[in-house]
Amino acid sequence: MTTAQILSRARQEKRKVLTEIEAKSILGEAGITCTPTVLATSREKAVSVSEEFGYPVVLKVSSVDISHKSDAGGVKVGLKNRAEVEAAYDAIMTSCRAYAPGADIEGVSVQPMARPGTEVIMGMTRDKSFGPVVMFGLGGVFVEVLKDVAFRIVPIDGNDAAEMVDGIQGKKLLEGYRGKETADKARLQEMLVQLSSFVDATPGIEEIDMNPVFAYSDGAMVVDARIILSEE
């Protein structure tokens, strides 16, 4: 489905939160690389999709009613074969039904396990006065505890994006600290500009989280994404 179709369907269904698959499809259309993610509505489909991707894979519950997937026991990572996928599928269904009994669960999303990279976060939110703003930071503890992030007002240009990436306290961690893989800053900057252009051109989006994004020495990949729509 195209971005326009996804947005109009969510509106019709009076949903504010898009599913991970919808979010990634929209970001993909905006030029932002995401891990390929496919919906499986049955255990058998989960297995066939996994075999197509190749192991290991990740299964996540796909439900518009469950936004905290991990809390619901709805995320299983590093699944290495058919048996593990089948078991994970059953475990996710059981756990999520118990966690949210009335939830409408459409199945699981299946995606190949991304090669670990430097974890970063990118996002967007809206300010009453400044309108949409974009954010960049290091992922995990850096964003959650230290709030080491940089914001800019949309629209941003390449210069702004470069200042964002170089503007965080922990930028050394992007530069191959202690022998770690360096992060492709140019691609991260480009993704920020793509994110900015997308939200600038697309009304009705309230918040976006791309978290985590794995940054590699050659490119970067959005591993999980969330899009929240504005009140109409």
Place this chain on the structure above:
Amino acid sequence: MMELFFKPRSVAIVGASGSPGKLGYVIVNNIKGSDFAGAVYPVNPKADEILGYKVYKSIAEIPGAVDLVITALPTPKMTVATLEECAQKGVKAVIIESAGFAEMGGEGKVYQQQIVDIAKKNNIRVMGPNCSGIVSRDIVTSIYPMTKKVPRGNVVLIGQSGLLAAGMASDIVENESLNISKVCSIGNKCDVNENDLLEYFGEQADVDVISMYLETISDGRNLTRITKKIAAKKPVIFLSGGRTEAGAKAAMSHTGSIASNAKIVEAAVKQTGMIMADDFTELKDFAKVFSTQPLPKGNRVAVITLAGSVGVNVSDLCASHGLELPKLTAETTEKLKDMFDTPVSNPVDLYFSVTKIGFTKTLETTFPDAFRDANIDAAVLILAGFEYTQEAVQKKIIQKIVQDVGKPVVVCMIVGYNKYKHVIMDEMGKELPVFPSLISGVKALSKLCQYGMRRQKLSA
């Protein structure tokens, strides 16, 4: 459109008064004291003449066209009625100085909305309410008595709070501490907001520096767009009040929960190249530095001192404010070898030179030699309040050197305030940026260097 506010050909003051001390009197008196050469029409149903001007009973009664109406009326209701009269008359610019509108909530908000509606319908631009309008050479609409003429300077000050802006304007003009051109207070910003003024001042060739204080940001997206454009040509110094760390809303994303208003304002400052001031003194002080000093090409600073301990402190301050203290070139070191008991270093300690050739001569020769050094972009000059400092100040030696060398300097005064504050701070402060503390001078210079480097980068 903004020209009607700043260069009106005729002005009416509704609520003008003949009793000294009343706001309606101060405004008329301030206009009288300015260079305003157009027609002045005080409006008051109960007076015949105020300060030599013929008084009119109503706006309708005024014979000619009126470019600008200023209102200082006791009730919001009367103000709304006046705006209706302005619409009838065809007035296109109104400054509403009275309070009692949106800032009071409740009924005041309703009255303000009525004003907005009338203004929109009739294409009237409204400044205020709850403001003091404009302080300039050509017209003063403020409620704060002015004692001297406003200079035709190169700095404009945009403020929100009427009394504060008017008070600052009065101090600045009285003390000649800043080469101001206009001070403008926009109060509740029911129509004319900071973006209108920024666009106007951004285009004015005689405005070199814009200094702005806001309690609320009317339209941050446009503010970002406009200031980015202006800051590429002229410095915009910005003090933002009411920044909070609390998130603006209950967010569903990480991004939304971290995005506090303070962080977004800070982002806008970085993105646009504005210069962030942290208090009203800095708003004025930074404007002083930016309006009097050339832009440095980098952040390499020479610290000029007469006491080692002071130099150490300033070095530390420079380091924490992103300024570097490089070594002087071998050439300079060689040239100055007789003026120092040990090879010249940075901070440049002039003590030996002063004992050898005296203070004035040292300032005239040793200081400029160090200042001219190819490794140096700017200087912090520390002056102590001593008897011998007076001569140098009176001869304007420092001003001459700064002009001659073409690099920026900030002067920091240390000790001797009781006796020499008026000489160093007040007199020299009319021309040069002189600070009462080391940290304030270093911080101001760091802002200048930061901005200078940004401009270098932009033009590269």
